[in-house]
Amino acid sequence: MPLPIRITFLGTAGSAPTKERNLPSVAIEYDGSTYLFDCGEGTQRQMSTYSLNPYRIKGIFITHIHGDHVIGLAGLVRTLALTKRTEPLYLFVPKGEESKVMPLLTFDRALISYKIIIKGVKSGEIFKGKGFSVMAFKLKHSIPTYGFAFKEDDRYRFDKEKSKRLGLKGDAFSKLVSRGSIKIRNKTIQLKDVAEKVMGRKVVYAADTRPAQTTIEAAKDAEILIHETTYTDEFRNLAKERLHSTAAEGATVAKNAKAKRLIIFHMSARYKSAEPLIKEAKKVFKNTTQAYDGMQITI
Numbered sequence: 001m002p003l004p005i006r007i008t009f010l011g012t013a014g015s016a017p018t019k020e021r022n023l024p025s026v027a028i029e030y031d032g033s034t035y036l037f038d039c040g041e042g043t044q045r046q047m048s049t050y051s052l053n054p055y056r057i058k059g060i061f062i063t064h065i066h067g068d069h070v071i072g073l074a075g076l077v078r079t080l081a082l083t084k085r086t087e088p089l090y091l092f093v094p095k096g097e098e099s100k101v102m103p104l105l106t107f108d109r110a111l112i113s114y115k116i117i118i119k120g121v122k123s124g125e126i127f128k129g130k131g132f133s134v135m136a137f138k139l140k141h142s143i144p145t146y147g148f149a150f151k152e153d154d155r156y157r158f159d160k161e162k163s164k165r166l167g168l169k170g171d172a173f174s175k176l177v178s179r180g181s182i183k184i185r186n187k188t189i190q191l192k193d194v195a196e197k198v199m200g201r202k203v204v205y206a207a208d209t210r211p212a213q214t215t216i217e218a219a220k221d222a223e224i225l226i227h228e229t230t231y232t233d234e235f236r237n238l239a240k241e242r243l244h245s246t247a248a249e250g251a252t253v254a255k256n257a258k259a260k261r262l263i264i265f266h267m268s269a270r271y272k273s274a275e276p277l278i279k280e281a282k283k284v285f286k287n288t289t290q291a292y293d294g295m296q297i298t299i
Ligand SMILES: [Zn+2]
Pocket: 014, 015, 066, 068, 069, 208, 266
């Protein structure tokens, strides 16, 4: 049975927080560890509000170093040191921006009890965990920005009857998966003849960005695409100028990617309600939800 992937929206506003919405951060919990995608100001408090244990954070993936996505790191890394954490923390930022996040970690000469391993992100696989990997893909924004795909490893579902008949047992299964074929009783067994490939589930996070072909490719057949939609269509020129997306643009990306579900977030503070955004997005892609702070989805 696949492990649950639990997604918690810790912050769903864009640029400035409101009473109801904090700045961007999305947590993915998988197999006892937590991975944060962006870390807007106040993220650690949001974790406490929604009962997420910050000490379980293994990696933080920063899309870009605009303040609304990164300033929460300053407090969070210090809190993690209060319990004398020793486990290293992986921090991913776009390549070339590594030195720019350093002041947030060091300006007060805080004593950090653990290692913060900063990795410069480029397109491709950037993190490999047990049973999953994280891929980065380039986004279109005013500074270097990457989206992330959290992808479970593909698995093989074996036909029990056939496997038994052919004498497959013990480590023969894993050998067959890694080699593609093995010999048993002088007979060559092909993986494809006894097992069916089950694609791993994929959750894709894209902020801040104009609609991008790279997102469509990364989100192909994704269970969930989380895409920023800062504006309604009325402000489409502003979206272009500031390199953000409108609700309809985010929905078009989901549609073209054939994603199963779209969650929109990073709403401009000018909107009192998400209604106009969700309405416009649903016209293009029906299975759309507007994220709110504290929203949880388990797949
Ligand atoms: Zn932003």
